Amino acid sequence: MIPHLKVQRADAETARARLEREGLLHPDFRAQHDGDFVLWPLAGAAEGEIVQCKGRPARAIGRDYRDALSPELRKLAPRAFDMLGHVGILRLSDEAQPHVTAIAQALLESHANLRTVAVDSGVGGQWRVRNLAVVAGDDDLVVLHRENNLRFEVDLQQVFFSPRLAGERARIAALVRPGERMLDAFAGVGPFAITAARAGAQAVAIDGNPAAEKWALRNCEFNNLSSESFEFHTGLAEELVPRLGSFDRVVANHPTGSLAFIATGLAALAPGGVLHLYLLADRKAPELPAGVAEELSDFASVSGSRMVHPYSPGRELRVLDLLRKSS
Numbered sequence: 001m002i003p004h005l006k007v008q009r010a011d012a013e014t015a016r017a018r019l020e021r022e023g024l025l026h027p028d029f030r031a032q033h034d035g036d037f038v039l040w041p042l043a044g045a046a047e048g049e050i051v052q053c054k055g056r057p058a059r060a061i062g063r064d065y066r067d068a069l070s071p072e073l074r075k076l077a078p079r080a081f082d083m084l085g086h087v088g089i090l091r092l093s094d095e096a097q098p099h100v101t102a103i104a105q106a107l108l109e110s111h112a113n114l115r116t117v118a119v120d121s122g123v124g125g126q127w128r129v130r131n132l133a134v135v136a137g138d139d140d141l142v143v144l145h146r147e148n149n150l151r152f153e154v155d156l157q158q159v160f161f162s163p164r165l166a167g168e169r170a171r172i173a174a175l176v177r178p179g180e181r182m183l184d185a186f187a188g189v190g191p192f193a194i195t196a197a198r199a200g201a202q203a204v205a206i207d208g209n210p211a212a213e214k215w216a217l218r219n220c221e222f223n224n225l226s227s228e229s230f231e232f233h234t235g236l237a238e239e240l241v242p243r244l245g246s247f248d249r250v251v252a253n254h255p256t257g258s259l260a261f262i263a264t265g266l267a268a269l270a271p272g273g274v275l276h277l278y279l280l281a282d283r284k285a286p287e288l289p290a291g292v293a294e295e296l297s298d299f300a301s302v303s304g305s306r307m308v309h310p311y312s313p314g315r316e317l318r319v320l321d322l323l324r325k326s327s
């Protein structure tokens with residue numbers, strides 16, 4: 001279920017513009033109509049009447065960029081794409097590759113706020129950086145992204161960033177109690193830690209990618225946080241975490257490395273603290289994917305489990321909330 005903002009049809013466009021400006025419009029879903037009302041899918045906490053309902057998948061909001069293509073190309077061009085700041089990001093099938101220029105140009109021309117179109121051939125390497133090739137428009141992959149009333153700047157060629165986690169960042173921030181100590185162990189440019197710090201946490205962020213710190217500190221400044229509520233350490237989480245004291249909340253968003261981090265993450269929690277663990281799971285897998293139960297032992301219990309978003313056919317990004325027992 002996805003939270004939606006319910007507004008009168010007459011107010012729908014004003015509400016959409018406001019949500020888009022504040023980075024609260026969910027990029028993976030589209031509007032729904034219910035009598036005299038329009039329901040806008042949300043990627044964060046918004047003011048107004050909120051209703052929970054099944055999301056209607058559709059990445060592109062507005063007109064379909066494929067309308068400008070020939071019927072043959074239209075069949076090959078993907079309907080879905082990501083929009084990150086001024087960059088449109090396409091994933092192309094092998095059949096679509098020879099037509100990349102025409103497809104990218106159609107996307108660029110259909111969205112006035114796009115200046116660049118890039119093709120994404122996946123996340124890779126130790127620092128999970130997206131492999132992007134600019135195929136139309138300006139050769140500029142430094143983006144300014146807005147979500148949850150915050151601004152994040154990132155060079156997509158240097159550091160991982162995903163706009164699809166905006167809803168999760170809002171969820172975690174809503175759980176934060178003022179003054180709690182929060183650790184973001186795989187922080188990238190800091191969106192989880194910064195969103196939590198804005199909600200009142202004392203946030204500590206770690207990332208191994210040497211390029212992450214510069215962007216994280218810049219984003220800290222962009223979002224008016226002082227060094228008292230946000231600190232950043234460059235290094236490997238498994239080495240740094242045991243030296244940083246205990247935390248009320250730990251976020252571990254490193255889906256391909258999260259299993260190996262469970263013991264370290266739980267050991268860093270104060271009794272009653274929570275580890276939010278992001279991992280890839282089979283959509284049909286039970287609540288606890290293989291290997292997790294062994295790591296929990298008597299130390300922790302599962303207080304929540306939900307899909308964040310689909311990842312590939314048959315797999316999903318899942319978050320487990322693991323509660324460290326009090327004694």
Ligand SMILES: C[S@@+](CC[C@H](N)C(=O)[O-])C[C@H]1O[C@@H](n2cnc3c(N)ncnc32)[C@H](O)[C@@H]1O
Nearest residue numbers: 127160161186187188207208209236237253254
């Ligand atoms: C999936 S990204 C998540 C980034 C960030 N949390 C976000 O939501 O944008 C995983 C991050 O973990 C970092 N990383 C990978 N291995 C690491 C390690 N052993 N210690 C610290 N950071 C690591 C990568 O550089 C990358 O930024």
